[in-house]
Amino acid sequence: MRNVPTLPEDRELSPYTGWTRGHWEAVADELLLAVRPYASPHHGLINLPGPRPSASGPRSDGLEGYARTFLLAALRVAGAHGDDPHGHLARYAEGLASGTGHTDGHDRWPLMADCPQAIVESASVALSLRLTRPWLWDTLDDRTRRRAVDWLLPALGPPPVDNNWWLFGLTVAGFLQDAGIETDLARRTIDRSLARIEEWYEGDGWYSDGDNRSFDHYNGWALHLYPVLHAHLAGDEDLLDRYGPRLRAHLDGYARLFGADGSPMPYGRSLTYRFAAASAPWLGALTGHTPLGPGATRRLASGALRHFLDRGATDDRGLLTLGWHGPYEPVLQSYSGPASPYWASKGFLGLLLPPDHPAWTGREERLPAETEDAVTALASPGLLVQSTVADGLVRLHNHGSSQSGGQDDPGYARFAYSTRTGPTTEPTALPDNHFALVVDGRPTSRGPAEPRGAGPGWAASAHTPCPGVRVHSLTLAHGRAEIRAHLVTGAPEGTPVRQTGWATTPGGPTAQLQPVHGYAVRTASASGPTLQGPRTRTAALHGTTGGGPDSLFVALASLTAEPDPTPVTALADIEITGRTLTVTWGDGTTSVRTCGPPGN
Structure with a gap:
């Protein structure tokens, strides 16, 4: 099985899963190396194979491959303070230039006006640029940066879908604000986006994903992730004071939805994102807004990652498949394309924690499902x-x-x-x-x-x-x-x-x-x-x-x-x-x- 690290297990530090930070870094590298053969000539698109293109078409699918794996590369490199032995960021820097118009068009990204799915992917691109700014964005020439900004700016308008899509504009705005670009517009976008999701907050840490009482994993990997991570990266204590306690309250119940075998609860939509379900627990550890002990956070996250890798989530090429354990068409939506599963990259958020953080150094603790009926x-x-x-x-x-x-x-x-x-x-x-x-x-x-x-x-x-x-x-x-x-x-x-x-x-x-x-x-x-x-x-x-x-x-x-x-x-x-x-x-x-x- 590809992507399962050959590092020795550490059953003293991690008695339940055996995995350490080194295993997470190795899996991240393996997943990134596995997609390289499918990159376009200048790395602007990653065209993964698969029998099921999304409803948005092949160029959108290629952008999705770039953006979602870029997020994984950004978490991997930012978590290592810029150390990049596999040269991940150089490839994504070239892809940014080609995707936003530096080449003759073979790598070029679709515009948001023509392809709404590009709004979704803009959030991963912007968050990746924000996380790796000293090692990527700050090294680019002005022309490339201008083209990238021109491509990102349409994401600041009201989204065409009235649900968690409001947070994609917020995430793009957070990067632009940090970079000192269109800061007034960015601030208005952030305020408007947060005001919209406020209408869906039901209390006790739970949001509906729109006006339809849709409660599912989007609570963790979107509705909490984007606002809390933005507040953390911006150092905005007022926002953290508002959204951090909500995350804590959410995790108090959410952590109970993982079985002892590491499986998150399979309900709701977009289940092919798999171990993205671990992103909210990691975010709690990153910001200090969590009811979980450090060892329980790692136990939950490593258990979820191992659950899927041990059960065939990747194929013999090392690519994440469209499905749950292995390929399974019925869990997919019309927007699911060959690269969609790489939103699982969010599950690697824990790499932003320093290696000496208790979530990495503390001994694994039991999950709520393992402590009492x-x-x-x-x-x-x-x-x-x-x-x-x-x-x-x-x-x-x-x-x-x-x-x-x-x-x-x-x-x-x-x-x-x-x-x-x-x-x-x-x-x-x-x-x-x-x-x-x-x-x-x-x-x-x-x-x-x-x-x-x-x-x-x-x-x-x-x-x-x-x-x-x-x-x-x-x-x-x-x-x-x-x-x-x-x-x-x-x-x-x-x-x-x-x-x-x-x-x-x-x-x-x-x-x-x-x-x-x-x-x-x-x-x-x-x-x-x-x-x-x-x-x-x-x-x-x-x-x-x-x-x-x-x-x-x-x-x-x-x-x-x-x-x-x-x-x-x-x-x-x-x-x-x-x-x-x-x-x-x-x-x-x-x-x-x-x-x-x-x-x-």
Whole structure:
């Protein structure tokens, strides 16, 4: 396997992963060396091979290859205080000159007016120039710098996409401000961009990625990363005082979304960025705004990097593939091109920490998922995080994250995700962790989730699957047990309903799904590939609505990697009175919650 360093492991310093700063530097160099054969003659474009060009076209894909690997080179060299034994920056300096118009056009970058994707890539170019300014930008001739500025300036206008794209202009403006170029315009751009994302801050460290309650990894690798890193690089203590505590609050819950095997939670979009998920924990260590100990930060980040490299994220040429572990088309978006995975470069942010920083010198510490069985409510995004020490599994129960359009996007519309399973994606396959009415022979979509609160051991939401029908949903979790309750109101008598469980692969975790109330039949069937493997199997429970104004359906579920797990029925005893569930868990503790609209 390419990109896996041959350096000896250090199990004294890093008892969980074996990796040190030297391993990170070696991986960075290997990834950068692997893309060199695909550079254009003057290095302005890096045209990576792949069967799937992005919607923006091949020249945009080549710019993406340049910009995203430039960011990796910048972090590698800036972290070494300019030491560049492989000559990375010289190639990117030549590419900057050729891409902005120094050659006859074969290397030239698309303009932002013609190619909106260039706005995205301008942020990586500008951040890279900012990080390496003494060794690259300050050495360029005035003509090249002028052309580069002319190419960057359009990024300061309002973006065409009203989400985290506002932060690309902020990042370009931060570089220009540092370089003393168009400083008034840069300041206005920074202020306007920060004001826009302020409208999406929901509290407790969580932003929605736009006006659509889209809570996903963009919180870490964009919505926190760009403002906090800008404030840090600018030495702006006022901004750090505003955004640093938000990062700390975010990391308090976010760090719980990593399994003991290093896997970040596979939910949301752009999952092919993989270990970019480690950028926010590194940023917390860099700025001091983190609840994690130094050794836990490195444990999380090294675990995530190793998780993907050990499972085939790079091909035999050393190139990051479009997928999750290996190539996997269903996790991609229309904007994903051959170089898109190199946004994973953000995961190397820790190289900006000096070698003597405690995050590099401290002994690795256990992750939250390895310390105790825990169920943590993240009230602002409407998520419930459930982890178990015995198997290192983390499960995410989703009662608040959606994506615009009302469609059942597998990355958002499932009621549950885990670090050892992946959502089923084939349109004709049985969707995992889903509740639906069956109307005219077709299951309804979930639609946007409307959070209805979250607290110790529970989370609730509502949605409208079809006109006149409301579904109120409740999850209770304890240990590895999950109780899934749905109250259906407004549906005609005899309407079929279906609850599905976890989609598991052969040799993977054990999934259990048991009817408690309202269901009559249990089935199990093949459910197609997920990002964990080509074959899965998913159980389903089936029932019908009654003749009253509402119908309650309750199931008991479990996902565990423990060998020979006890039946799920031994984990909880459930009594139902009307809409109220009284649960006695296996350890003798109790929970009482009502499933339904507030006040009932």
